[in-house]
Amino acid sequence: QVQLQESGPGLVKPSETLSLTCTVSGGSITSYYWSWIRQAPGKGLEWIGYINHSGISNFNPSLKSRLTMPIDTSRNQFSLMLSSVSTADTAVYYCARFYYDSSGYSFDSWGQGTLVTVSS
């Protein structure tokens, strides 16, 4: 059973860069795609983007200009870097595996989530 764990600062200042890392255990990061999803307090889910071990990626156009999503297969980790943050970026950030088989696609494994607050 694959497990994911987010790590990173819980507080970021406006205009700075939000950086989070997701560590994958119980499975190899060289299979499937790996994604970030966020949820503002009391709100719904927003997909941020995904990447695979070859660096093939797809980002939400609403965030693309501020996004970097590096992947480190040697450490079984992938990361999120979101630049020029504002209070609108305050959210719980989840990492998740984007799974697919003959039946379809889903985010089948999730980290517990980490709250990132943007505040001075």
Next chain:
Amino acid sequence: DIVLTQSPGTLSLSPGERVTLSCRASQSVGSSYLAWYQQRPGQAPRVLIYGASTRATGIPDRFSGSGSGTDFTLTIRRLEPEDFAVYYCQQYGLSPITFGQGTRLEIK
């Protein structure tokens, strides 16, 4: 972007009842690309259904999904106390991936 509209926004029901949740897409979504998630308070979402009708691993058979094109439903046959949560649909038929706004199931 494909907008997913879930209805109703909130439902108040009793354990043992049957419930059907609706998810309507602004454009046609291939069946392989529609999933349903359950989110309990303070927890990450977990997938219930993907490919519109395939139950994810470990999901009880009281959960079922159906639909195609622009109209999809999630049915819970007999509500258990642990089923009272928020439910989201999600599509991957067209990038960007989008989620519905959620339906909250409350205990009556």
